[in-house]
Amino acid sequence: MTTLAGARVVVVGLGTSGRAAAEVLTTLGAHVEGVDRSEASVEAARAELGPAARLTAAGDDETLADLVLGRGADLAVVSPGVPATSPLLTRAAASGLPCWSEVELAWQVQQAAPGPGPDWLTITGTNGKTTTVGMLSSILTAAGLHAPAVGNVGTPVVRVVAEGRADALAVELSSFQLHLTHSVAPLASVCLNLAPDHIDWHGSFAAYREDKARVYARTRVACVYTDDMTRAMVEEADVAEGARAVGTRLGAPAVGELGLVEDVLCDRAFDRRRQTHAVPLATLADLAHLAPADGGEVPRHVLADALAAAALARARGVEPAAVAAGLRSFTGGRHRIETVATRDGVTWVDDSKATNAHAARASLGALPPGRGVWVAGGLAKGATFDELVRGVADRLRAVVLIGVDRAPLRAALARHAPDVPVTEVEAGDTEGVMPLAVAAAARLARPGDTVLLAPACASMDQFTDYGARGDAFAAAVRALPGEPG
Structure with a gap:
């Protein structure tokens, strides 16, 4: 056309x-x-x-x-x-x-308009997309660019493109959007990670992987990978001539990578001295505000997201000082490991955005052994939970199950955590779900425990979205009797 x-x-x-x-x-x-x-x-x-x-x-x-x-x-x-x-x-x-897709329409509209249009920096992955897009937009803004977060988050990309004011776009892309996106040629791109998700929508994990890998197609400057699986996607991609593969790792970077040296995020990919030097971009202190409220360390997945955002920004030519400034000013998203309250020595945490097993495991794995009361369940999207439960069983004191797809979680818990008490909530309406779940969790928790809403499932069975689910959880926690501690 x-x-x-x-x-x-x-x-x-x-x-x-x-x-x-x-x-x-x-x-x-x-x-x-x-x-x-x-x-x-x-x-x-x-x-x-x-x-x-x-x-x-x-x-x-x-x-x-x-x-x-x-x-x-x-x-x-x-x-x-x-x-x-x-x-x-x-x-x-x-x-x-x-x-x-609406994303493909936006690209076609941009190509038909006069002038070059904004550079697209595209981000997908099973988890971490919204955090990374927000970090990237914040870094680009610190560099003096008008660079909104668009796509699967924020304003629809077609509307921003039609307005014609952006210098660059931080574009979050779901596998759904990528399925019908055929010609986007981003400046730089990344798939943050890949784990089974949305199998019901795609029909198979292979189809899901194929759509995620589309993020790298036609990339012009840098394809950013984070592990062996995403590196294989880059190697298979049909990219523009001259596009480079750039890795990230939570350790000392090799040539062609961004990584972490002690407490410093470093770049050995984009600087001309990369054969002998690692250019400092930011420090862990620049991300300290994203650590848990109890004074814990910055989570590893947050560091990984920051490195991916920094790599995309460096591909756009952003200077190191702007990377640090952008990470410092990034405030994080709602419903992502968000401490709601502490009552009677129990910490209540909203991670409603953990809509799959991979994300839930990251949150649960950060808890001390035996100190977690896990609120889980919703719309399973065809997923299974054996690997998740096997990996976090030692973190659990108890589990409260909600949602329409409790059976696969219940079965995985019976197989891999048979001694962990499980309470199921069978609310007949949305308004009743969280008060019952929170009350059950309050009965099970002990001082020093964390009650963690990390559902490992989508929210649309009982809520309009994960945000509404997290808000309902927070409201129910605040309605508990007694004073916050």
Whole structure:
């Protein structure tokens, strides 16, 4: 497709990114129709886009596919909520209907605009994306650039591109978005890590890995890897001529890597003296505000995210002083190992953003042996939890299970932590879930323990998102009787 003006485009999914796509497409002169499975989403979109917007509700997946494919469209811009295995994407592929993500649309809009447009620095991974994107945006801002965090976090990227004011973009990309992203050519890119997740959406771990690996395609300057698995992705990627592989490690860096020497984050990849020198970028003191509230060390995964953000920023030419300043000013995200309160000697921690086993293990692994009361469960997304429970069983005093998919967690606990008491919460409505879970955890916890909400599951079974789940947890904790300690 050479131009969007006059094109017939169906926008599938009318959430935040879908509404932004419809708005920008209309501005560019496309003939736009919006479709969503939810009548409520259609009405919300109509309120934002105006009564003249052509919007339709489709009650189920097959009806959605029939509607979209029956419109004679030139293009479909498809929400991440539509799985790779859905009737729509399966039938669209067979019929030849092009399907783009909102991210792909944003790139196409940028390519059609005059001028070079902002550099894209793209980030994916099973865990750590939002933290790394926030760190990167903060570093770029400290360097004097207008560089918002966009994509799977913050403002939809198509809206920021259409505004035309950014110097660079810190772009968080989910595997869902990457599945329908075909031509983005980032300046630099990284996959932070990879562990089984979203298998129900992709159909297999191999398909999930394939979509994550798309982040490196067409990269122009630096493909950043963090371990052997992501290095293999870089080696397989079809990148622009001259693009380099750059590693990060939590240890002394080799040539071509960023790493950690004692308490200093160092660069041996981008400086011309890299064969003999490691350029200091920041110190652990610059990240001290991201350590646990009880005075513990900066978590290893936070250090890993900081090194990845620094590598992307260095690929953009950012000076070391801006890396340190940006990390110091980064405040961290809500619901990511966030201490809510301490009551009667028990610390309550909200890590609602730990929506998979890999993230939950990082949080639980930081607890002292036998001192954790784990609040877990939600929408399992086809995942299993044996490896997680086996790895953290010694950290647990007790477990409180919530959500619709308690069975796989219950089974893993029975196999690998049979002596750990398990309480299940069977709330009939969203408002009742967290008060019951928090009350159960309070009965089980002892002074010196940590009650940790690290669900290892998605939130959409009982909450609108992980943020709402974390807020409900915090509210229930604050409503406990007694005074905070």
